[in-house]
Amino acid sequence: xxxxxxxxxxxxxxxxxxxxxxxxxxxxxxxxxxxxxxxxxxxxxxxxxxxxxxxxxxxxxxxxxxxxxxxxxxxxxxxxxxxxxxxxxxxxxxxxxxxxxxxxxxxxxxxxxxxxxxxxxxxxxxxxxxxxxxxxxxxxxxxxxxxxxxxxxxxxxxxxxxxxxxxxxxxxxxxxxxxxxxxxxxxxxxxxxxxxxxxxxxxxxxxxxxxxxxxxxxxxxxxxxxxxxxxxxxxxxxxxxxxxxxxxxxxxxxxxxxxxxxxxxxxxxxxxxxxxxxxxxxxxxxxxxxxxxxxxxxxxxxxxxxxxxxxxxxxxxxxxxxxxxxxxxxxxxxxxxxxxxxxxxxxxxxxxxxxxxxxxxxxxxxxxxxxxxxxxxxxxxxxxxxxxxxxxxxxxxxxxxxxxxxxxxxxxxxxxxxxxxxxxxxxxxxxxxxxx
Numbered sequence: 001x002x003x004x005x006x007x008x009x010x011x012x013x014x015x016x017x018x019x020x021x022x023x024x025x026x027x028x029x030x031x032x033x034x035x036x037x038x039x040x041x042x043x044x045x046x047x048x049x050x051x052x053x054x055x056x057x058x059x060x061x062x063x064x065x066x067x068x069x070x071x072x073x074x075x076x077x078x079x080x081x082x083x084x085x086x087x088x089x090x091x092x093x094x095x096x097x098x099x100x101x102x103x104x105x106x107x108x109x110x111x112x113x114x115x116x117x118x119x120x121x122x123x124x125x126x127x128x129x130x131x132x133x134x135x136x137x138x139x140x141x142x143x144x145x146x147x148x149x150x151x152x153x154x155x156x157x158x159x160x161x162x163x164x165x166x167x168x169x170x171x172x173x174x175x176x177x178x179x180x181x182x183x184x185x186x187x188x189x190x191x192x193x194x195x196x197x198x199x200x201x202x203x204x205x206x207x208x209x210x211x212x213x214x215x216x217x218x219x220x221x222x223x224x225x226x227x228x229x230x231x232x233x234x235x236x237x238x239x240x241x242x243x244x245x246x247x248x249x250x251x252x253x254x255x256x257x258x259x260x261x262x263x264x265x266x267x268x269x270x271x272x273x274x275x276x277x278x279x280x281x282x283x284x285x286x287x288x289x290x291x292x293x294x295x296x297x298x299x300x301x302x303x304x305x306x307x308x309x310x311x312x313x314x315x316x317x318x319x320x321x322x323x324x325x326x327x328x329x330x331x332x333x334x335x336x337x338x339x340x341x342x343x344x345x346x347x348x349x350x351x352x353x354x355x356x357x358x359x360x361x362x363x364x365x366x367x368x369x370x371x372x373x374x375x376x377x378x379x380x381x382x383x384x385x386x387x388x389x390x391x392x393x394x395x396x397x398x399x400x401x402x403x404x405x406x407x408x409x410x411x412x413x414x415x416x417x418x419x420x421x422x423x424x425x426x427x428x429x430x431x432x433x434x435x436x
Contacts, residue, residue, distance in 0.1 A: 001041045002029050003058070003090065003100040004065075007048040010172035011063040012159035013084045021078045023051070029099040030070060030080050038067040041088060041104055044169055055093035055100075061107060061177045064088055084159070087176065109155060110180045122185045123154050129192045130161055136199045158185050165191055226269075241269055244285060252294040261288055280391050287393055290401045297365050297405045301332035306362035313358040314351050320344070324359060341434070345416075353413055360409035368399045373414035378429035396433055 004026060011017060021027050033040045043062030050057050065082040073079055087107040095101045130148045134140045151157045162175045162184075171191070178184040227238055248261055268281045306328055310321045327342060344352040353369060360367035375381070383394035392398070399410065418427045 001039070001064070001088075001102060001104050002033055003041045003043060003062070003093070003102050004029055005053045005058050005100070006042060006044050008169055010044045010163070010169055010176055011042045011065055011082065011084045012163045012176060013063055013086050014153070014156040014159050015163040016068065016081065016083045017163070018079055018081050020073070021080060025052070025099045027078050030067065030078060032099075034067050034070050034080075039085075040065055040067065040082070041090075041102065042082065042084070043090065044173055048169065053100075054096060055090075055102075058090070058100075059173055059177075060090045061173070062088055062090065063176070064104075107179065111155070119154075119182055119185070122182065122189060123157065126157060126161055126185065126189055126192065129189065129196060133192065133196055133199060136196070136203060154185075155181055158188055161192065162188050165195060167191060240282070241265065244289060247289045251289065257293070261285070264288070276389055280386055280389070283392075284386060287397070287401060291397070292400065292404050292406050295405050296407045299407075300362070300364040301328065303329060303332070306359075309362045310355075310358050313354060313361075317351065317355075320355065324355070328359075328362070353411060356409055356411035363409065366403040366405050366408035367411070368403045368408045369411045369413055370395055370399050371413045372426075372430070373417035374419060375417075375426050376419050376424070378424035378426045381426050381429040381433055394433070 004021075006019060009017065009019060021030055029040065041062050042065045043058045043060075045053050046057055046059060063084040064086050065084055067080055067082055069081040071079045071081075087109070088104040089107050091103045091105050093100060093102045127148060131145050134142065134145045134148070147160075148157075151160060158181065162172060165172075165188075167175075175184055175187055178187060244265060248258075248265075253261070264281070264285055268278070268285060271278045271281060303325055307321070307325055310324065314321065324342070327340075331340060344355060346352060356369065357367050379385075379394075381394050381396065383397060384391040393401075396410075400406065400408070412430075415430075418430070420427065
């Protein structure tokens, strides 16, 4: 029998497959067999990279095949449609030119004596799994399920499924060489289970990625449309928003603050820049970005240096300076900055305000002075509600923004000149701010 070697395919009995012959030997073999008996022996190569396989390069178990149709392709190759008939083993290779000829022996199949319940269950499982794989795989047409349902022969069902599984040639060859039909069915079932698990995992990953991609694309398209609409209306604020997002990335704020900022930014994005609320929202977010989040200046607790600076800036005032040094010494020991408040009192011009500046210099901190003289409105301390036109933050927050650090030396000047009126009680508001 003439022997046709296949590089990357294993033919199983009963299965019809197309193969493309490109080697001169193979084309001559097919043409000669097509003119004669149309029967050839098909075996797979052990190594598919070998161009001209010899007797030792082919597997010994193969399948007798019948040529159904030969088609000449425009690229010079020949495609032949063959159907597997039965298994054989190569007894001896007689000639290798012009193509391989060999004497062969039939390999009988060891079938179960009678169809027992276990074998029936295996066959049913193969059918069920095959239908499940066809359903889950996007590459297999749904018509294949009709083919599976209509197969009545057990051995053909096993061969058909084995042939169409996505397995390496070596694994398929092992299946072909397994004589015991029940054993072959179990092996096929094992491979099918692995195939189904891979398919399910792949589909899970793809559906997750698809969902994420869809969400991202949806947001992108909506944003692009929003941008275009805003440009048409002449109220594009995209550059402002981008600049704010870039600045936000440099801030050392925690997740909660970040979420709030994102929410407020999204709110501003939806606003028309022509409306009054837009400027309030913008001022609010600008303040948000200007505040010194978690930015601190490093303290210098050198008490001798502090004493030198206090003596240089103020002559006399020994009791006051001693009290300030004591206060700094306690802060240095405790190192927790709890309630670091000093109250300086005395007539105008004795140096209360300038002492605050000296303390800031001694500690290496920023200095902020806030005068409370004649302050009547508690909103000046606490900040205005965002619903008002020209709403602003409270004086303390504004001063922190100016200072640029979260730990300046803060002088609340003229605290005794705070006045109550029908507009409100700023001294109570100040207590509310200072107490925490």
